[in-house]
């Protein structure tokens with residue numbers, strides 16, 4: 002699914018990702034943990050195609066090099082990033098935006114564009130499945146959403162767009178127990194053998210629900226340790242100091 | 246190109262059957278206009294909009310003759326019950342008040358019986374008062390609330406070619422009465438022309454006036470409108486204006502809050518495209534205590550467009566407990582667009598709440614990234630942000646059907662058709 006080789010990324014002449022290798026196979030869920038400022042969000046941004054980074058190395062996605070491909074095309078090819086800090090966009094109705102977005106993705110896959118009614122049916126279905134109050138979708142995009150609502154909205158978008166490679170950047174941070182279960186449920190119900198995940202988190206508690214296949218520790222722009230769930234458990238006890 | 250536009254005094258002789266008083270009034274105004282011609286940027290009020298330069302660059306001649314165009318069938322807004330006026334090149338050509346009690350409404354062609362009011366500053370008003378012979382006068386009796394909206398179709402016809410139209414309109418709403426209007430510009434013209442309107446709105450005690458003004462058809466029109474609004478006690482004025490698509494547009498709006506507890510709300514949202522030049526100038530005079538004024542003006546500026554907002558709030562010494570608010574926000578899509586904002590507060594009372602703010606900035610790249618990460622391309626993302634920016638104003642419209650109508654118009658404009 003995704004193969005990252007010797008990835009380096011810098012911005013404003015600051016090196017942030019310093020030679021990173023990860024291979025994620027279809028169906029796998031990889032977790033990335035690591036101290037604040039180690040480069041986790043930067044990695045997520047680089048994978049999603051954000052502008053402004055100076056990048057070297059290889060990012061192969063479904064056999065194609067991604068580096069030259071712009072953000073919107075990556076999204077259309079099935080890459081999805083649930084943001085750590087979703088942007089508030091005043092005046093833009095969430096449902097309208099989502100419909101445009103879904104139709105762009107469908108169109109690029111050669112599928113028919115959906116009319117409003119069909120779209121709303123899908124939204125209703127997916128939000129019920131996640132236990133999300135669909136009322137927030139008639140509001141302006143992320144504007145005045147609580148922290149938890151923003152995160153849930155990201156997962157709802159993920160469910161609606163139905164991508165094949167999903168990056169979650171601290172989607173579990175700042176959530177109450179029920180919201181955490183909502184998110185975990187969103188991830189688990191999307192898992193199948195053709196889809197993969199990269200889940201960035203600081204806490205073992207989300208991983209208890211979603212059962213990662215691999216856990217990596219990112220420190221100072223590099224993967225310094227990889228393992229299974231037991232690594233997350235160990236980190237929870239000892240912190241990052243011992244690992245370096 | 247016109248260098249020094251003056252109006253020949255024999256134009257006044259063409260008005261037959263006017264009183265001596267009216268004739269003098271017209272001549273006086275004609276002389277005032279002719280003294281300096283179109284205003285240029287040396288005049289403080291025209292600092293950002295050098296009309297003399299604009300006229301001389303765009304017109305070879307300017308015909309002051311009144312164009313008598315016959316009305317073709319006007320296409321009315323569908324699925325929306327409404328009263329209407331049809332103005333053709335400023336001339337009242339038909340009216341329909343089928344939803345109302347007719348004895349409560351007086352509608353007349355242009356007339357003027359006020360020959361004392363000589364404006365001190367604005368040459369365009371002088372020009373208007375010298376030459377205007379078209380327009381309408383609408384008077385609503387006391388204690389009458391309109392059942393349906395009044396749509397005013399402002400049609401500009403194909404015959405227009407380097408003409409200047411001068412028209413004068415008056416709306417007077419009686420005590421405890423209420424009127425909602427939509428001003429809609431319908432453009433059939435193909436050539437350059439100027440439209441110079443003088444408008445007078447009078448709200449008696451407790452009257453309510455709500456207006457929505459939609460001018461968004463592309464045209465080679467050069468518009469100027471001066472609007473003088475007088476508010477008696479507890480009267481409420483609200484106007485949403487959505488102007489754009491004109492080569493030149495200046496709205497000069499004056500509000501006199503003369504009665505206690507009166508309130509005026511002004512909301513404007515514009516998308517300016519290449520070579521558009523638009524100025525909104527307001528003057529709110531708080532003349533008595535306990536009045537409120539609220540202004541929000543939003544502009545989106547595309548390549549090589551120019552926007553101006555000059556907003557002045559005047560608070561007289563006795564106008565205690567004034568609550569005045571003014572905000573201008575501009576979104577510049579391109580480096581070579583220009584926006585000027587000049588807020589002015591002149592306050593002589595001490596117990597007042599006045600605030601003003603002005604922001605202008607370019608498109609937010611974080612927002613673009615967010616939208617693009619969901620599959621929209623850059624252009625679509627920008628469009629969405631632009632419509633979101635303007636939507637904040639549209640969302641303030643209370644009536645759902647009108648909100649949808651305006652939204653559709655603005656969307657068409659954003660998509661460039």
Ligand SMILES: Nc1ncnc2c1ncn2[C@@H]1O[C@H](COP(=O)(O)OP(=O)(O)OP(=O)(O)O)[C@@H](O)[C@H]1O
Nearest residue numbers: 012013015017035036037038039040041042043044
């Ligand atoms: N545009 C930028 N210019 C300069 N430095 C940047 C820029 N963006 C990120 N950085 C720096 O790069 C480092 C990594 O940032 P990043 O956001 O990727 O960390 P993170 O691992 O996601 O941290 P957290 O756990 O706090 O979310 C930080 O030190 C940050 O200050």
Ligand SMILES: [Mg+2]
Nearest residue numbers: 041042043085
């Ligand atoms: Mg981060």
